[in-house]
Every structure is written in structure tokens, then in C-alpha cells.
Amino acid sequence: MNRTGNSAMNRANAGAAFRATLKRDLLISVKRRNDILNPFMFFIIVVSLFPIGISPESAMLRQIAAGVIWIAVLLASMLSMDSLYRSDYEDGSLEQLLLSSQPLYLLVFAKNIAHWLVSGLPVILVSPLLAYMLALPAEGYLTLVLSLLLGTPVVGMIGAIAVALTVGLGSRGLILAVITVPMSVPVLIFGTLAVQNSLAGGSPLGYLALLGAMLAAAASLAPVATAAALRISLN
Amino acid sequence: MSGRWQWFHRLGSPKWFYEKTTRWLPWLVGAMALFLTVGVAWALLFLPPDYQQGHTSRILVVHVAVAGTSLSFFPLMAAAGTVTLVWRIKLADMVAKHAAPLGAWFTFLTLASGSIWGSVMWGTWWEWTDSRLVSMLFQLFLLLGVISLRTAIENAETAARACALLSIVGCINVVIIKYSVDWWNTLHQPSSPISMEVGNPNGPEFWVATLVMIVAVYLFLAVSLILATRNEILERENNAQWVRELVAQAR
Numbered sequence: 001m002n003r004t005g006n007s008a009m010n011r012a013n014a015g016a017a018f019r020a021t022l023k024r025d026l027l028i029s030v031k032r033r034n035d036i037l038n039p040f041m042f043f044i045i046v047v048s049l050f051p052i053g054i055s056p057e058s059a060m061l062r063q064i065a066a067g068v069i070w071i072a073v074l075l076a077s078m079l080s081m082d083s084l085y086r087s088d089y090e091d092g093s094l095e096q097l098l099l100s101s102q103p104l105y106l107l108v109f110a111k112n113i114a115h116w117l118v119s120g121l122p123v124i125l126v127s128p129l130l131a132y133m134l135a136l137p138a139e140g141y142l143t144l145v146l147s148l149l150l151g152t153p154v155v156g157m158i159g160a161i162a163v164a165l166t167v168g169l170g171s172r173g174l175i176l177a178v179i180t181v182p183m184s185v186p187v188l189i190f191g192t193l194a195v196q197n198s199l200a201g202g203s204p205l206g207y208l209a210l211l212g213a214m215l216a217a218a219a220s221l222a223p224v225a226t227a228a229a230l231r232i233s234l235n
Numbered sequence: 236m237s238g239r240w241q242w243f244h245r246l247g248s249p250k251w252f253y254e255k256t257t258r259w260l261p262w263l264v265g266a267m268a269l270f271l272t273v274g275v276a277w278a279l280l281f282l283p284p285d286y287q288q289g290h291t292s293r294i295l296v297v298h299v300a301v302a303g304t305s306l307s308f309f310p311l312m313a314a315a316g317t318v319t320l321v322w323r324i325k326l327a328d329m330v331a332k333h334a335a336p337l338g339a340w341f342t343f344l345t346l347a348s349g350s351i352w353g354s355v356m357w358g359t360w361w362e363w364t365d366s367r368l369v370s371m372l373f374q375l376f377l378l379l380g381v382i383s384l385r386t387a388i389e390n391a392e393t394a395a396r397a398c399a400l401l402s403i404v405g406c407i408n409v410v411i412i413k414y415s416v417d418w419w420n421t422l423h424q425p426s427s428p429i430s431m432e433v434g435n436p437n438g439p440e441f442w443v444a445t446l447v448m449i450v451a452v453y454l455f456l457a458v459s460l461i462l463a464t465r466n467e468i469l470e471r472e473n474n475a476q477w478v479r480e481l482v483a484q485a486r
Binding site for chain 2: 161162165166169171172174175178179182183185186189190193214225228232235
């Protein structure tokens with residue numbers, strides 16, 4: 001086979017490998033429901049603690065609602081990330097991914113998407129309900145959901161780098177949080193600013209655009225770093 | 236191997252580095268002592284009290300120097316990390332390994348000296364609206380992350396490469412964090428006490444003293460990093476012939 005035919009076939013194979021990885025990870029998640037449910041329940045429990053710990057007054061709550069939901073989302077994704085590559089590492093399928101002839105960053109990207117679909121998306125879907133319980137004014141709902149849609153994948157992809165760096169370690173301890181939290185700060189800042197801006201009657205588009213830019217940057221760079229980290233961790 | 240790259244690989248040899256720094260260290264320590272003495276004496280004894288801040292402005296001479304130096308750690312570690320990942324030169328990792336804790340100390344000193352100054356000038360030890368305090372805090376977290384990653388991974392080579400990658404990612408992120416925190420604050424508080432620190436309209440006697448102090452602190456950084464790296468070389472190369480001879484001589 002000539003060269004062009006070869007590369008065309010490789011491209012087709014890469015697409016198939018991407019789809020296969022995505023499908024496999026989604027199937028595994030559906031069969032192992034606790035991994036999805038635990039972070040989800042954690043998110044709801046953390047949010048419900050704030051009115052009790054700070055103040056049940058709705059005047060107070062509406063001011064902090066967006067920040068509380070964003071912080072709870074960050075904590076929940078930290079919890080869900082802990083299991084990101086663990087079972088793949090334990091049963092050896094992670095090594096198979098590394099040995100595959102397909103580009104590793106593409107497969108990593110597929111795993112990122114699958115992980116976000118089962119851990120990020122449910123949390124976002126329930127966030128309007130929790131925002132209502134925290135007395136968020138109506139103008140903020142759409143912006144909150146949009147900012148979460150753009151921001152949570154960024155957090156997930158950054159977290160995946162930290163998970164990949166620590167994948168073989170017995171006790172990870174605080175490393176995951178110490179690495180991921182500072183790197184998530186920009187997302188938190190622009191996510192909450194977007195909501196606050198639309199509550200103040202302004203347009204949140206600028207902040208959402210910045211979040212979108214971060215998503216584009218993270219989607220193109222983070223999987224490459226994650227792939228490199230996996231190769232380092234598994235030698 | 237082409238001649239252009241020879242110095243690079245020679246620099247990467249621990250033995251070469253050890254021998255060279257043995258010769259450089261007295262000069263570096265001498266220069267450091269000189270600059271440190273001049274800088275501290277100038278700041279504490281001769282600098283006229285600021286018309287607004289009084290004697291408190293003397294803290295700034297130290298604070299600005301330490302703060303400026305602590306910003307150079309992530310670029311340094313990212314550069315060393317690139318060398319580790321691309322050329323697998325062990326010396327780069329030995330430097331990076333000791334740069335992380337040193338950077339954490341410098342960052343801590345920046346925060347501490349800044350909040351001592353702030354406790355007098357702003358009347359508070361901690362101010363979330365000052366973007367630089369906040370971004371320094373997150374730089375400290377990131378450096379602690381690099382340190383804890385290093386201690387968590389047992390295999391030295393894996394740890395070196397993992398920390399190298401994290402330093403590069405961290406270096407990019409420190410910049411993003413810095414700008415987003417800046418933005419976050421300027422939007423809330425367009426005029427904050429920040430301007431007093433940065434664009435201080437003080438005369439040259441102030442900023443020359445600061446400049447001397449910056450050079451002194453950078454020399455201190457170089458000396459500490461070289462000393463730590465030399466220890467690391469002796470520890471890691473303890474089976475090499477030249478290290479054995481050196482130890483035998485010392486006895």
C-alpha cells in the first residue's frame with residue numbers, strides 16, 4: 001500500500017479507536033453506577049450545607065449562590081477524578097492504550113469526554129434546582145448553566161493531568177487537590193463573574209467567551225500533557 | 236557531536252559542574268555578602284523615611300527583592316524540566332529538585348514580608364482584594380504540589396520526569412492565574428492600595444537600594460541552589476570514582 005493510502009487508513013482507525021474508547025468508558029460507567037452517583041450526591045450534600053453553615057436568609061443566599069454551586073462542582077469533580085484511571089490501571093487496560101498504535105492524546109481525549117458526560121453533565125443538570133434552593137435570581141440561571149457547561153470540562157481535563165501523574169501511586173493524599181485547585185482558580189473566577197455580571201444586568205458574554213477560550217486551549221493542550229504524564233507514570 | 240553543543244553536555248556532567256562551582260562559589264558568596272551588606276545597611280540606616288509610609292517603606296526593599304526572585308522559580312523549574320524531558324540530563328533535575336522547596340520558601344517569605352508591611356500600611360494582615368497576595372498564595376500551593384509529587388513517587392527517574400512535566404504545566408498556569416486574579420480584582424476595586432507599592436513615586440535612593448537588594452537576593456538564590464545541587468550530586472553519584480576520591484581527600 002502506498003503512503004497516502006496508509007495515512008488515510010490510519011486516520012480512519014484513529015476515529016474508530018476514539019469512538020471505541022468513548023463507548024467502552026461510557027458502558028463501564030453505566031455498569032458501575034456508584035462512581036457516578038457518589039460525586040453527584042456529594043455535590044448536593046455540600047450545597048445543602050451552606051445555608052445551614054452561613055445563613056438561611058435568602059437575601060444572603062442569593063449573593064453567594066453562584067459561588068457556592070461552582071465550589072461544590074469543583075469539589076465534586078475532585079472526588080470523581082480520583083477514580084478516573086484507577087480501574088484501567090488495575091486491570092491493565094491502561095497499558096494496552098499506551099501500546100496502541102493510535103495517538104494516545106486522542107484516546108485520552110475520548111476518556112475525558114466520557115468522564116465528563118457521566119460525572120460533569122449530571123451535576124450541571126441538577127444545578128438549576130439547587131440554584132433555586134439557594135434563591136438565585138432568575139436572570140442568573142442560564143448564565144450559570146452555560147458557565148458550568150464551558151468550565152467543568154476544563155477542570156476535568158486539568159485534573160486528568162494530575163491523575164495521570166499520580167496513577168501508579170498507592171497513596172495519593174492531597175496531591176490531586178493541591179495540583180488541581182490552583183489551576184482551576186481562573187475557571188472559578190470567570191464562572192462566578194459571568195453569573196454576577198448577568199445578575200447586575202450586564203452581559204456575561206465576555207466572561208463566557210473567556211471560558212470558551214480556556215476550553216479550547218485545554219482541549220487542545222491538556223490531553224497531550226495527560227498522554228505524556230501517562231507515559232511517564234507507566235514508564 | 237558538533238562543537239556548538241559540547242558546552243551544553245559538559246555543563247550537564249555533574250563532575251564538571253561540581254568542579255566549576257568549587258571555583259565559582261567563593262566569588263559568588265563574596266559578591267552576595269557585599270550586596271547584602273550594602274542593601275541591608277542602605278535600607279535600614281540610610282534610606283530616608285518615606286513621606287507617606289514613614290519607616291515602613293524599609294520593609295519594601297526586602298519585600299520587592301524577595302517577591303521578584305520568587306517569580307523566577309517556575310520559569311527556572313520549567314526550563315530545567317524541559318532539559319530533563321528532552322535531553323535527559325540528570326543535572327537539570329538535581330537543580331529542579333531543590334528549586335521547588337527553595338521557591339516555596341521564597342514565596343512564603345514574599346507573603347510574610349508583604350503582610351507585615353500590609354499590617355502597618357493597610358491595617359490588615361491579609362487582603363483578598365490585593366491580587367498579588369492571592370496569586371502568590373496559589374503559586375505557593377502549586378509549588379507544594381510539585382514537592383509532594385516528588386516525595387510521593389519512589390522511583391527517582393519517574394519522579395524527575397513527572398515533576399518536570401508538572402513544572403511546565405504549572406509555569407503556564409501561574410501566568411493564567413496571575414492575569415485572571417488581576418482581572419478579578421481590578422473589576423471589583425479599580426483603585427486599591429496596590430499602586431502605592433508598584434508605581435511608587437519614590438526617588439532613586441529608594442529604587443537603587445531595591446535594585447542592590449534584588450541582586451543580593453538573586454545571588455543568595457544562586458548560592459543556595461548551587462550548594463544544594465552539590466550535595467545532591469555527591470549523594471547521587473556516590474559510586475563514581477571522582478566522588479570517592481573527593482571523600483577520601485576530605486578525610
